[in-house]
Amino acid sequence: MPELPEVETVMRGLAPVLEGVRLEKVQAFVPKLRVDLPIDFEERLTGNRVVQLSRRSKYILVECEDGLTAILHLGMSGRVSIYGANTHHPARAKHDHVTILTERGDLVVFNDPRRFGLIVFSTADTIQTHALIKDIGPEPLGNAFDVDTFWARIKTRKSPIKTVLLNQKVVAGLGNIYVCEALWRAGIHPTRRADRVRRKDAEKLVPIIRDVLTEAIAAGGSTLKDYAQVSGELGYFQHRFKAYGREGEPCLTQGCGSTIERIVQSNRSTFFCPTCQT
DNA sequence: CGGCCAACCTGTGCGC
DNA sequence: TGCGCACAGGTTGGCC
Numbered sequence: 001m002p003e004l005p006e007v008e009t010v011m012r013g014l015a016p017v018l019e020g021v022r023l024e025k026v027q028a029f030v031p032k033l034r035v036d037l038p039i040d041f042e043e044r045l046t047g048n049r050v051v052q053l054s055r056r057s058k059y060i061l062v063e064c065e066d067g068l069t070a071i072l073h074l075g076m077s078g079r080v081s082i083y084g085a086n087t088h089h090p091a092r093a094k095h096d097h098v099t100i101l102t103e104r105g106d107l108v109v110f111n112d113p114r115r116f117g118l119i120v121f122s123t124a125d126t127i128q129t130h131a132l133i134k135d136i137g138p139e140p141l142g143n144a145f146d147v148d149t150f151w152a153r154i155k156t157r158k159s160p161i162k163t164v165l166l167n168q169k170v171v172a173g174l175g176n177i178y179v180c181e182a183l184w185r186a187g188i189h190p191t192r193r194a195d196r197v198r199r200k201d202a203e204k205l206v207p208i209i210r211d212v213l214t215e216a217i218a219a220g221g222s223t224l225k226d227y228a229q230v231s232g233e234l235g236y237f238q239h240r241f242k243a244y245g246r247e248g249e250p251c252l253t254q255g256c257g258s259t260i261e262r263i264v265q266s267n268r269s270t271f272f273c274p275t276c277q278t
Numbered sequence: 279c280g281g282c283c284a285a286c287c288t289g290t291g292c293g294c
Numbered sequence: 295t296g297c298g299c300a301c302a303g304g305t306t307g308g309c310c
Contacts, residue, residue, distance in 0.1 A: 002303055002304080003303060006303075034286070034287090034305075034306090058303095058304075058305095073304080073305090074303085075303085075304060076287090076302070076303050076304055077287085077289085077302085077303075077304095078303095095288085112287095113287080113288050114286085114287045114288050114289080114302090114304095115286085115287055116288095116303095116304060116305075117304090118305095156280095157280080158280075159280080159281065163282095168305085175303055176302090176304085177303065266281095266282075266283085267282095267283075267284085268302095268304095269302085
């Protein structure tokens with residue numbers, strides 16, 4: 001489940017395999033994912049050397065030595081697997097759309113059944129102005145994410161706070177799961193209009209958002225179903241969900257005794273405690 | 279610009 | 295076993 005913590009986990013798994021490494025053979029097996037792959041995708045990456053990996057919101061940025069930066073998004077179902085040089089490299093599986101063989105003999109595979117992911121090209125010196133990147137809000141784990149900035153961005157919005165937190169222009173990297181978790185921790189009802197979220201609620205929410213994402217990264221992401229880290233191991237944060245996916249189960253607030261409910265907002269499931277969250 | 283919905287895809291799990 | 299439907303981690307384009 002690729003929200004910020006999962007993308008960060010994937011990026012950290014890829015970095016030691018790709019950074020400083022020449023790509024021996026890059027192959028794409030589909031013409032497009034969510035959008036067209038670059039026409040020169042294979043030729044431009046094959047023979048190129050990766051300088052550095054980084055993450056912006058849910059995008060992984062692969063900076064290469066010739067100035068190219070590849071922008072990768074995992075969409076809903078995108079996964080990355082790594083097969084070491086001294087291990088068996090499996091035959092291409094269904095929905096394996098891109099494979100990268102490195103000069104060291106490591107194999108990196110991008111698999112995405114729903115093809116909501118994307119890979120496009122930009123350049124290192126223009127990446128900040130790229131259409132996919134330029135309007136994204138502050139990184140929640142960085143210094144630019146503070147109460148004043150956050151409050152300024154939400155206090156005029158009439159939409160439910162749940163919907164506003166999913167908006168990547170407001171704050172980067174949150175998805176359906178971590179929004180539910182953050183609102184549960186903050187005691188804020190997901191349907192409350194963002195312009196009715198008081199400043200003192202924002203003061204709670206900012207560190208809570210930081211904490212929930214930081215904890216999830218430390219746990220190696222969450223992982224619903226069989227979503228795996230690049231190592232193939234599952235993330236463990238899912239075992240710590242307090243709201244997400246817990247419809248009908250007891251609220252875990254001490255002494256609450258209420259039951260987690262599920263509603264639909266903007267066509268997405270929202271899980272919350274009708275008692276704790278106001 | 280803000281807000282809302284449909285659309286993009288495939289797979290899975292459930293009720294019948 | 296098969297069928298139809300609801301639902302799944304995200305984003306965006308079009309419409310009011």
